[in-house]
């Protein structure tokens with residue numbers, strides 16, 4: 419007989435992923451599962467990522483919100499949904515080419531969402547400990563059996579559970595020090611993490627300039643000089659309100675600084691990007707209200723494929739702790755929504771069946787990979803490649819090699835085919851020959867993408883086939899790591 423535990427499930431970290439997982443378990447178990455969420459924040463500040471606030475670009479797709487509503491009956495609205503958008507414009511470094519990725523979306527108020535999510539989870543009987551930092555995973559007979567940690571008043575806590583979910587975000591120490599044998603990868607390569615930061619500003623209207631601000635569209639600027647190895651963004655939160663920031667790869671920034679004899683860091687780059695935005699007159703951080711304590715912040719985002727295995731005996735990872743954000747744009751909200759919803763469904767079944775072993779939780783790996791995660795490895799490769807190209811190549815590629823089909827593919831979360839970078843007509847030959855390495859690089863990512871998606875769609879149905887599958891995936895990926903060694907790309 420299984421030992422009596424304090425809870426069926428303990429969720430460490432009550433952010434975007436943890437709170438959705440709690441609601442999903444509640445919904446799928448019809449409130450029968452005994453769930454405890456432990457979050458280090460005070461009760462009136464749930465989901466806060468760091469002392470700098472709920473740092474995020476705040477943008478997510480309507481599609482993922484619809485998925486949440488369809489699957490667990492939770493539909494967000496104002497005030498946590500702050501502003502609607504109709505799509506994203508991506509600008510080339512010379513600003514001469516802009517590409518529209520259509521699709522409805524929203525800008526969240528990230529500070530207000532967790533309050534709503536806590537209320538949603540409580541409806542299913544979820545219990546909460548606020549001001550509690552989970553420090554360690556407990557283990558017994560090769561299973562995770564609970565957590566221990568410290569409350570803000572210094573007292574210690576220790577609770578047991580059949581399943582522990584690590585939803586502590588990108589700086590997770592629980593996954594890193596997992597004390598049992600498992601298939602979960604524990605460490606992330608520093609080159610697979612981007613440093614990101616942003617301001618939330620209100621501003622006085624000035625001359626409209628759609629290249630710098632639109633109340634209806636998110637804007638992304640590609641520029642290896644201002645955001646080496648990443649991109650910068652200007653997302654509308656109203657007609658005179660914006661979320662503006664950027665993300666960089668640390669090693670790309672170091673190379674760019676060396677190349678130009680500069681000493682920029684993430685914050686100086688953000689400030690330069692803001693200063694060059696002529697559409698925002700007198701930008702200022704809003705005081706008080708729903709933005710107080712959340713107007714300036716930096717944090718890190720993983721940009722590799724999600725963890726090849728996300729479960730172990732009595733344990734699962736989700737959200738940034740599972741490296742779920744999409745490698746090419748660091749968007750982690752939708753993956754958290756999909757991942758946490760699926761995990762909640764699988765966890766509820768596992769608890770009911772009395773089997774929270776690696777095998778009992780395996781369906782989470784399979785369903786996430788088959789429905790959402792299968793393209794992430796190919797996006798990891800595309801990201802690696804894009805980090806090696808120069809501004810000049812981006813200008814050229816966006817103008818000549820990106821087709822409407824490619825744009826539609828990216829919008830549909832698929833890898834683009836870059837068919838224009840094939841020898842289609844004499845005019846295109848000239849273009850391709852003048853940018854041969856770019857055309858070859860793009861075609862290579864397409865070929866690799868097809869192979870990686872095919873491998874991912876064959877994700878093993880049970881733990882038994884995992885090692886062989888991982889070897890195959892690792893072999894394909896290793897070649898791309900060798901091929902796309904980062905160069906000095908900042909021109």
Ligand SMILES: Cc1cc2nc3c(=O)[nH]c(=O)nc-3n(C[C@H](O)[C@H](O)[C@H](O)COP(=O)(O)OP(=O)(O)OC[C@H]3O[C@@H](n4cnc5c(N)ncnc54)[C@H](O)[C@@H]3O)c2cc1C
Nearest residue numbers: 431433434435458465474475476477552587737738750751
């Ligand atoms: C600057 C920036 C811009 C971004 N822009 C976007 C965007 O526009 N769109 C998008 O989709 N994604 C964006 N992302 C990514 C997105 O914010 C994350 O993917 C998402 O928040 C992940 O949710 P999570 O629940 O996994 O982690 P988090 O939101 O980080 O939540 C983790 C929670 O766990 C708590 N916690 C941590 N450690 C412990 C512990 N030991 N014990 C107890 N509690 C703990 C934290 O305090 C927090 O409440 C951005 C990220 C950054 C940094």
